[in-house]
Amino acid sequence: MNEENKIEIEELLNDLVDDRATDRQETEFKRLAKHDSAIVDQLAAMRWQKELLTALPIESAPASLAEDISAALERKLILGDVAESEQTLAGASHLLLRRILTTAAMLLIPLGLLSFVVFEIMKPVSPGPAVYVSTDETLAREGSGNLAAVTPVVDAVLPFDGILTFTTDRQMVVSSYIEKRIFDQGLNSFPNRTADVATYQITAPPEQIATLIGSLENVWPHCRDVSLSVADRSESYTTKISQVQAKQIRILAAEDNREMLNHLADQYARTNENKKTLFAKEDVSGLQDIGLDEYPRLAMPILAGTDDSDSPSEKAKKPDPTQPTVRLRIEIKHTVNQQ
Amino acid sequence: MSLDDSSLIHRCQRGDSEAMSCLIVKYQDRIYNTILKICQNHDDAAELTQDTFVKVLENIGSFRGKSSFYTWLFRVAVNHSLNYCKRRFKLSPVSLDAENDQIEEGKGKLAAVLADPNGVDPAAVAQQKELSQMLVNLIGRLQQEHRVVLVLRDIEQMSYAEIAEVLQIETGTVKSRLSRARAKLRQLLETVLI
Numbered sequence: 001m002n003e004e005n006k007i008e009i010e011e012l013l014n015d016l017v018d019d020r021a022t023d024r025q026e027t028e029f030k031r032l033a034k035h036d037s038a039i040v041d042q043l044a045a046m047r048w049q050k051e052l053l054t055a056l057p058i059e060s061a062p063a064s065l066a067e068d069i070s071a072a073l074e075r076k077l078i079l080g081d082v083a084e085s086e087q088t089l090a091g092a093s094h095l096l097l098r099r100i101l102t103t104a105a106m107l108l109i110p111l112g113l114l115s116f117v118v119f120e121i122m123k124p125v126s127p128g129p130a131v132y133v134s135t136d137e138t139l140a141r142e143g144s145g146n147l148a149a150v151t152p153v154v155d156a157v158l159p160f161d162g163i164l165t166f167t168t169d170r171q172m173v174v175s176s177y178i179e180k181r182i183f184d185q186g187l188n189s190f191p192n193r194t195a196d197v198a199t200y201q202i203t204a205p206p207e208q209i210a211t212l213i214g215s216l217e218n219v220w221p222h223c224r225d226v227s228l229s230v231a232d233r234s235e236s237y238t239t240k241i242s243q244v245q246a247k248q249i250r251i252l253a254a255e256d257n258r259e260m261l262n263h264l265a266d267q268y269a270r271t272n273e274n275k276k277t278l279f280a281k282e283d284v285s286g287l288q289d290i291g292l293d294e295y296p297r298l299a300m301p302i303l304a305g306t307d308d309s310d311s312p313s314e315k316a317k318k319p320d321p322t323q324p325t326v327r328l329r330i331e332i333k334h335t336v337n338q339q
Numbered sequence: 340m341s342l343d344d345s346s347l348i349h350r351c352q353r354g355d356s357e358a359m360s361c362l363i364v365k366y367q368d369r370i371y372n373t374i375l376k377i378c379q380n381h382d383d384a385a386e387l388t389q390d391t392f393v394k395v396l397e398n399i400g401s402f403r404g405k406s407s408f409y410t411w412l413f414r415v416a417v418n419h420s421l422n423y424c425k426r427r428f429k430l431s432p433v434s435l436d437a438e439n440d441q442i443e444e445g446k447g448k449l450a451a452v453l454a455d456p457n458g459v460d461p462a463a464v465a466q467q468k469e470l471s472q473m474l475v476n477l478i479g480r481l482q483q484e485h486r487v488v489l490v491l492r493d494i495e496q497m498s499y500a501e502i503a504e505v506l507q508i509e510t511g512t513v514k515s516r517l518s519r520a521r522a523k524l525r526q527l528l529e530t531v532l533i
């Protein structure tokens with residue numbers, strides 16, 4: 001009997017033991033049994049073996065197994081639920097926090113940049129060193145590097161606005177002398193010279209005007225007439241004071257009340273009219289002795305004043321842009337024109 | 340209380356702990372007995388049985404009834420046991436000397452029985468503790484795939500189809516494995532007589 005036949009016979013006996021044999025298999029077994037009686041004993045042994053295994057006692061599970069299973073199941077379910085719920089809650093809160101932070105960052109960063117840009121555009125310009133700009137009406141300051149930011153510093157402008165007219169036979173000498181004094185005071189005068197008339201337009205605080213007038217007192221004796229036309233800044237000139245004195249000019253320039261200014265101007269005009277004799281008809285040839293000859297006869301360039309130790313740079317005082325100013329126009333006319 | 344599997348399973352799926360207990364009580368001995376025959380150790384069998392029920396009841400919500408609960412439960416138990424046996428064999432191979440000592444104890448009695456089996460009731464033999472223990476030890480000497488088929492067929496008395504479903508193999512494979520398992524066990528029993 002070869003190995004294949006042996007396996008076939010085993011499977012045949014197996015089916016017979018399990019009552020799964022077909023009719024053909026049963027016929028085959030009977031045929032084999034006729035030739036080999038040992039195969040019948042083999043079938044009997046297999047059936048006995050099967051019954052033996054089937055009859056083995058069933059081992060009972062430990063008594064506490066059901067309880068242990070229930071306890072393990074509950075513990076696992078509870079721990080699983082708790083862990084899952086904790087993980088779910090922690091994960092959800094973490095995710096929510098991340099989303100909030102991301103949203104906040106997305107909103108705040110552009111908003112911050114926009115705010116910075118707007119602030120840079122809108123923030124007030126810090127006041128830099130003021131530059132005094134002398135114009136007809138205003139003082140202005142010029143911010144450092146910002147030429148557009150020119151605003152008047154002094155709103156309070158004193159009411160005095162006058163034209164001081166010197167009538168002299170030596171118009172060139174007198175005008176040069178006056179121009180030097182204006183330069184020494186550090187004033188911008190906007191000079192305008194013609195053959196017969198020189199004019200200087202000055203806008204300055206009354207103190208500087210007073211100092212300038214004081215320095216011009218030597219000129220009075222060399223003039224045939226010194227008159228002052230006082231006007232309200234908003235009106236036409238109304239009052240002319242003939243033979244005006246330096247002291248009167250200083251008082252009028254310092255007056256801050258318009259009505260008082262007009263009143264004083266009227267009073268000086270009347271008083272000086274009554275004192276026709278104050279200015280003597282002197283011979284102008286004697287003017288050589290009053291010190292005007294120390295200045296050149298021709299108009300002197302403003303920056304050529306080297307004959308003097310008190311140079312403009314040392315002597316001139318910087319105008320205080322916070323002070324109120326007055327306006328004075330000085331005219332030096334030749335006597336011929338006056339006549 | 341009805342012990343019908345489908346109603347118990349339906350109640351378990353709704354979280355009925357009483358139904359779970361019923362399922363456990365209904366099958367615990369059979370599962371334990373089968374696992375014990377496969378793994379040959381009472382403590383391991385108890386632990387594996389517990390793990391099997393926990394695993395099944397944890398996943399009872401996913402049970403759709405495509406196969407019977409009985410075969411599903413045994414499939415989980417057998418797979419779990421076979422995996423455990425593979426791990427245990429790698430970690431600590433079974434001592435054949437210890438088994439031989441146990442076999443020697445019942446060898447004489449079994450030899451006497453097998454000398455004239457026609458005159459002895461196998462059920463009576465099986466009830467003798469020494470003989471039954473020796474027989475179980477001989478089953479443990481079979482190859483794993485043969486042992487499982489033999490246990491499911493001759494001890495648990497499953498049909499070929501059920502064994503095929505539990506082990507997820509063909510019925511023909513069950514037949515051949517069972518034939519060889521019985522032949523091998525027969526050989527082992529004959530060695531006892533020598």
